[in-house]
Amino acid sequence: MPVPHLSTALHGPILDLENRIYNTKPLIEHWLRSKWREYSVPFYCSVDLRNSGFKLAPVDTNLFPGGFNNLNPEFIALCVQAVMTAVEKICPDAHSVLLIPENHTRNTFYLQNIASIRTIMQHAGLYVRIGTLLPEIKTATIFNLPDGQSITLEPIIRKNNKLSVENFDPCAVLLNNDLSNGVPEILQNLDQTILPPLHAGWATRRKSEHFKAYNTIADEFARLIDIDPWLINPYFASCGKINFREKKGEDCVANSTNKILGVIREKYREYSVKEDPFVIVKADSGTYGMGIMTVKDGAEVYQLNRKQRNKMAVVKEGMSVTNVLVQEGVYTFENINQAVAEPVIYMIDHFVVGGFYRVHTSRGIDENLNAPGMHFVPLSFEPDCLLPNNTKQQGLMPNRYYAYGVVARLALLAAALELQQTIH
Amino acid sequence: MPVPHLSTALHGPILDLENRIYNTKPLIEHWLRSKWREYSVPFYCSVDLRNSGFKLAPVDTNLFPGGFNNLNPEFIALCVQAVMTAVEKICPDAHSVLLIPENHTRNTFYLQNIASIRTIMQHAGLYVRIGTLLPEIKTATIFNLPDGQSITLEPIIRKNNKLSVENFDPCAVLLNNDLSNGVPEILQNLDQTILPPLHAGWATRRKSEHFKAYNTIADEFARLIDIDPWLINPYFASCGKINFREKKGEDCVANSTNKILGVIREKYREYSVKEDPFVIVKADSGTYGMGIMTVKDGAEVYQLNRKQRNKMAVVKEGMSVTNVLVQEGVYTFENINQAVAEPVIYMIDHFVVGGFYRVHTSRGIDENLNAPGMHFVPLSFEPDCLLPNNTKQQGLMPNRYYAYGVVARLALLAAALELQQTIH
Missing domain, CATH: 3.40.50.11280 (Glutamate-cysteine ligase, N-terminal domain)
Structure with a gap:
């Protein structure tokens, strides 16, 4: 079993955040226990995380996870x-x-x-x-x-x-x-x-409903461990009545993009982050990384060429995109052998049971990696990884895994809340 | 992590038993699920098993397990x-x-x-x-x-x-x-x-109460998968008012020994087992393998020398033995590098979480191995071991591990029933 060699350029707030999560473990696990009693969690779930060095957040929560292999x-x-x-x-x-x-x-x-x-x-x-x-x-x-x-x-x-x-x-x-x-x-x-x-299922489920529920969970969690909820939660907005091919509904997307870029910029100033803010525009329902793009200025939304429009217009099985999610982009600063990587964490019931790095050799740190050309490196889950050693230097792998498991479980809780709120 | 090299001389009924257990897994797990709802299981538990080739049975159930290391x-x-x-x-x-x-x-x-x-x-x-x-x-x-x-x-x-x-x-x-x-x-x-x-705790707990409860569980389980309960259950009797030093109560021990040897002999004939039957006489309360001996004829009980009497008279922390369990001995036919071995299975709540082989280089196949000189070889629990592969040849390691986990959980259930019956 190859152990992924993970090189991560970490600086600033992420160490604080990871340490905060690790050092309040009993408080967090106690809070989670109360939540598992309160909510019925989905049978299984995978969560795509992005770790930008200054922020660790879920960007997609899949309730029909593939990839168990x-x-x-x-x-x-x-x-x-x-x-x-x-x-x-x-x-x-x-x-x-x-x-x-x-x-x-x-x-x-x-x-x-x-x-x-x-x-x-x-x-x-x-x-x-x-x-x-x-x-x-x-x-x-x-x-x-x-x-x-x-x-x-x-x-x-x-x-x-x-x-x-x-x-x-x-x-x-x-x-x-x-x-x-x-x-x-x-x-x-x-x-x-x-x-x-x-x-x-994606016939009814909306990502915006999920992230609305995640707002609630992330806020409560942030109060619990006394952090800025933004450190674990990407801003988002949703737009309906979109038709990319016919250039309908673009104003909402462009305006939401600029609004979100504006608030990210403020946060970046607050945390002295030097990167360029970006947003991800993606279908509000659906999966497989189709209908998804990186945008750094609302004006770009009006300037899509035909190929880009077509790509945004449909998701899996040719379903049209009429609703989109405009979500704060979170850089991934993790890489494996020079390729950009993001962790995907798997849960069954409320237990973290494994995960892997989604790795893409030809994508940037501000792009979606769930795209053709990706490959997977299993998380090693050595004892030291699943089980952080509190005598070790902070910021090393072990703490990261625990933090990943916690943020993934927050997304799972959000899914439970979302399903409770969207039941007919 | 060294993988224990396990050489086992298996023949006759054990293959049938292991296959029977493995092939009825959904039935067994379904039955166990109903039992976990019915009983409160102890927080943790370790079970010493003996695998004689023709029989697989628990011989000791520890509710304060050491050895997690x-x-x-x-x-x-x-x-x-x-x-x-x-x-x-x-x-x-x-x-x-x-x-x-x-x-x-x-x-x-x-x-x-x-x-x-x-x-x-x-x-x-x-x-x-x-x-x-x-x-x-x-x-x-x-x-x-x-x-x-x-x-x-x-x-x-x-x-x-x-x-x-x-x-x-x-x-x-x-x-x-x-x-x-x-x-x-x-x-x-x-x-x-x-x-x-x-x-x-051993202040009140009696092994004979445990094995009485195990009779109930083993009988029900044997009916479930349609086997002779003897294949997973050792005969036993208990004797009180014993004082080995003063030669008091020996008749009960000798008579119980002969009675049990008689019924084992019948079973051995039924299953064409060629070995000599033996019983283990041990303190009805207590642990650490003190106060324990192998007997092949009731007469031996009257012939103990002073050293043997003293050894039988006390258990841990010098407590006197006044009650003994006379238990059918189960040969161990497992060995690791020529040394006699027996599996010890660990459970937390109702989950099998690991185990090891207790190995003794200077003990026989009919002796207690929990004695000075023993050492431990962790069960490897490779995916193939915890997770039997039904395409593999029957009787190989994987099926054995599943069978061990099932019999250990029967002993756990017996402990739950025992604690329910002995609460004041």
């Missing part, structure tokens, strides 16, 4: 233990779970993620079968994976408002399909536990 | 996650825990165990201080440990029926002192959560 395999036991806890809480009577993946049959990396989730669930003592929404799969079909494993996709059967595959009686359905396309009829009005709930 | 340090994260779950369930409001160790200040291995427990608790986000019952420790005293760490023992203060050390306000007390000497007055009638409860 990128986690350090040595720590799959943590995932299994967390799944056991989740199942005890959510569906203790479940013997069997139907896993519904995305409709990607050619993306073998994605299918390896599905194989990893299946393996984790099986080790937690559940029968797992994989049901696909793809109409072309009419009988059980085996897909061989690059690592020698295989998975079998089976057509889903709906009967008495319950989903199954042939000769299987699942008590719960686990979605790894983010419903970007809307909620298919076959998933509607089921008498089965569905994890995560349908309204966590 | 012998666990594979790479998997301390599993301990931390399990402690987080335990704390959420038992004392979610706890910020601070007072850890009370055994009264051993010269046994640095034991103190390293205490340092390991402290570290795990701290990583779970608790403030931990160590209060000692030793009257000679009148101020905070630092003990340096061989691995470079140190621990500070502090005198316990009792005020308003709460225990503390100076400038500390613990909401819970974690005992790592098995109360062999009785429950000291300072621990009585406290208004604080005490983990595990006082009646789990």
Whole structure:
């Protein structure tokens, strides 16, 4: 298992922030325990973080995480233990779970993620079968994976408002399909536990709702440990009625961009940060890093060429972008072998179970890294990493991992609050 | 981390048993989930197992486990996650825990165990201080440990029926002192959560009560997976009013021995086992492998020499043995580098978090290994070990680890039932 060599140019407030988080650990864990009692957390979650040296913040929270195959395999036991806890809480009577993946049959990396989730669930003592929404799969079909494993996709059967595959009686359905396309009829009005709930899908979910909930959580946390909430929270605004192709709604995006750039500039002055502020404009719903751009001046929004407009106009599966999130950009100052890196942290139930660095060799420190050409380096999670050593020099890796786990759990809490607020 | 090289002469029923356990995993885990809802399990627990090739059974269940320092340090994260779950369930409001160790200040291995427990608790986000019952420790005293760490023992203060050390306000007390000497007055009638409860201590606990509870659990489990309960359960009897020095009560021990040898002999015939049956006679309360002997014929009980009688007459801290357990001996057919080995499995809350092999180079396959001269080899818990691979050849290591974790959890359940039945 290669241990990522992480070189980070850290200076200024981040050391204070990390130390503050590390040194108030019992206070934080106590507060989190009370929150886990208050909220039902999603079954699983991954959070993209950015660490700018002066700021550590979540920039995306995924409730249908792919990439379990990128986690350090040595720590799959943590995932299994967390799944056991989740199942005890959510569906203790479940013997069997139907896993519904995305409709990607050619993306073998994605299918390896599905194989990893299946393996984790099986080790937690559940029968797992994989049901696909793809109409072309009419009988059980085996897909061989690059690592020698295989998975079998089976057509889903709906009967008495319950989903199954042939000769299987699942008590719960686990979605790894983010419903970007809307909620298919076959998933509607089921008498089965569905994890995560349908309204966590991108058919209804809005990033702006998530970050609104995150405002609440971040403010409370910042009061708890007595820090400026901005250090863990990016500014954002949202715009609706957008049509990039037809140049509709651009004013909102340009104005929000300039407004946010203005407040970032003030904060940068306050913290003596020398960098140029930037914002990220991205689709308010959806994933896969499509429909996303870096902007340093509102005027740029009016000057997009046709290619850029087209890129912004659609996300996964060709869905049109009509709502966007304008979010404070957070520089990543982390790099691995000269390539820009950002941490992605995975949680099952409320436990941090692993993570990796998303690394991109041809992207800048102010760009989205979730793009073609990225690769992954598992977080090593050595004892020293998961378990910070308080005798060690401050600012070293161990404290960073703990801080990452805390900020990721804040985003998880925000997701719980968001789902509670958006349930119909 | 050296991976133990385990050579095991396995033949006959054990493969069937291990396969049976592995192949009914979802059934077993589902049943265990229902049990975790029914019972409150002890905070932590270690279980000594014996694997005879034809039988896999717990022979001792420790509710104040030492030896956390012998666990594979790479998997301390599993301990931390399990402690987080335990704390959420038992004392979610706890910020601070007072850890009370055994009264051993010269046994640095034991103190390293205490340092390991402290570290795990701290990583779970608790403030931990160590209060000692030793009257000679009148101020905070630092003990340096061989691995470079140190621990500070502090005198316990009792005020308003709460225990503390100076400038500390613990909401819970974690005992790592098995109360062999009785429950000291300072621990009585406290208004604080005490983990595990006082009646789990050897002042009141009886192994025979534990194995009576284990009978219930083992029978139910055996019905669940349709096996002979004997394959996971050693016969036993208990005798009271014993005084080995004065040769009192020997008849009960001799008769029980012969009776148990008789029923083992029948079972050995049934399973075509060629070995000689034996029993282990040991103190019904207490630990540390004192007061323990191997017997192959009831007559031996009358023929003990003075040295043997003295050895049987006392356990830890000089307490007299008046009650004994006569327990079916289970051969260990496991060995590491030609030395006899037995697995010890550790649990926190209801999670298996690690274990090691207790290895003794100068003991036989029918002897107690918990004796001077033993050493420890951490279970490697590679992904393949914790997580059996169902495509691999049956009977290999992975299945063994899963089976060990299941039988250890049966003993844990028995401890939960025992504590429920013995509460006053």
